[in-house]
Amino acid sequence: MTQTFINGKIFVGDTEDHFVNSMVVEDGTVKRIGDNLPNEGEVIDLQGQTVLPGLIDCHTHPKYIADALHxxxxxxxxxxxxxxxxxxxxxxxxxxxxxxxxxxxxxxxxxxxxxxxxxxxxxxxxxxxxxxxxxxxxxxxxxxxxxxxxxxxxxxxxxxxxxxxxxxxxxxxxxxxxxxxxxxxxxxxxxxxAQSYENDVANMVNSSEHYLKEGIVAIGEMMGRMKPYTSLKLYQDAVKQGFGPKASIYYVFDEIDPQVGLQPSGDEKLRVAGIKVFMDGSISGETAYNTDPYPSGKMGVSLTSVEKLKRAVKMARDNKLQLAVHAMGDKAIQTVIDVTKEMEPWLTTMPSVRIEHASLMTDQMFAKIANSKMNYALVTQPIFFFAEDESYRHYLSPAQFKLAYRVKTMLNSQAMLGLSSDAPCTPWAEPDSPFYSIYAAVTRKAANDDIVNAEEAITVPQAILGYTRDGAKIGGFDDNGTLEVGKAADFVILNDDIFTVAHSELKNIHVNETWMAGKRVM
CATH class of the missing domain: 3.10.310.70 (Diaminopimelate Epimerase; Chain A, domain 1)
Structure with missing residues (x-):
């Protein structure tokens, strides 16, 4: 089947400023992009609407979302x-x-x-x-x-x-x-x-509509489990019953049998992608592991020793898997960098090491990343400071707060930047709306209107790339991220032009339609 989409504002997504007004899709794949292309097959008039590549939430918790929705x-x-x-x-x-x-x-x-x-x-x-x-x-x-x-x-x-x-x-x-x-x-x-596996599958299937309404066509499951059943089995059964988004699963290291290990498997639709390690807790729980104490005197908690982290790195390297490390406090992040910075990357098409959250980062850390052999991704969540500003102000010293979510510095560093939600792990009723995160990244304004480190603001196109091109690269979704020729025709049509609306309105943007493989799915 061939379709020609005309009269649109189509953000191709390979750069910050590449737009076209038409796109030809053949058998679910982008065949041509450009301006005023000759019509082929079915013609769909976009009537000036703004189109983005399908959105990628490369760090979320779909099983938790599935539970949360009911x-x-x-x-x-x-x-x-x-x-x-x-x-x-x-x-x-x-x-x-x-x-x-x-x-x-x-x-x-x-x-x-x-x-x-x-x-x-x-x-x-x-x-x-x-x-x-x-x-x-x-x-x-x-x-x-x-x-x-x-x-x-x-x-x-x-x-x-x-x-x-x-x-x-x-x-x-x-x-x-x-x-x-x-x-x-x-x-x-x-x-x-353990009460009902069938209910867990049904909840996952029901969550599909939620993701597609948000324009999210691919997700990173960052809490893969081996018990009481494997997350891969849960997803496989959910896909059979209609779960739509593509998914990459990262298994929690503590649940992997070291005698068996973990092998990458699957395809573009569903795959085992990596290993997840927890270095520390959270800032709002005063358990993120910091170099300097919280004003209360607490130091946070270290959940993974250097020796254990090295074992996880070896398993990831030996099996050609990504290593995704939860690290919020500066001491936790520093430990990850120190252990891995002199290692040769074992993956070439995507970052070998993902630092998840990267909440408090110093200039010295960015310098070490710039001079390291390792290829890193920093996957962070602007929704955190948007929804939790009071907690961060309360628990962190002013000097620590200045290090919070340095998105612009991350973008300009030698690491790849991905934006994501970590949903539902934040106190906000719409925790995985990409547009709240984009709003926060661009305006640096919290829900209470506090301005959080204004110098770390990025532009709208840069924020979108964190949810499209770069999120896809980090998550290994090779068919997604852009609308270049040969990529999957997975895209969203917005209710307004996200590139021209007032920044104060970014959080009110929503998706009118979601398409996957050239078919409207929402």
Missing amino acids: GVACTPPNVNSIKEMQEALRNSPAYGQGEDGWIEGWGFDETKLAEHRSPNRDDLDAVSTTQPIFIYRSDCHSSVGNSKALELAGIDENTPDPVGGKIERFADGRPTGFMREVAASQLLIRAKS
């Missing part, structure tokens, strides 16, 4: 207290659906709640003691469950803390329900996932 957003602007959270949970479609039905929520940040504390099991038991309740904290590292959830997970006063995590407890030793960091949260998540 859960409750415990975030501003709708939930601002534990009392409001309880009421929102009672309004969940899962409420009252029987003892096997989990009531789920996501996105709370105790600093934004009126009580200035995290909810605990007693707060959630006030909603239900017969149904399990599970809520992700905004960073998706920590979570909270009610008494029923703890019971199903086998957690009581005698349960030891898992390595790398902490089960918070009341003074009498009884678990509060708050599970600090990923290793502890996984105790609840596994109990939840």
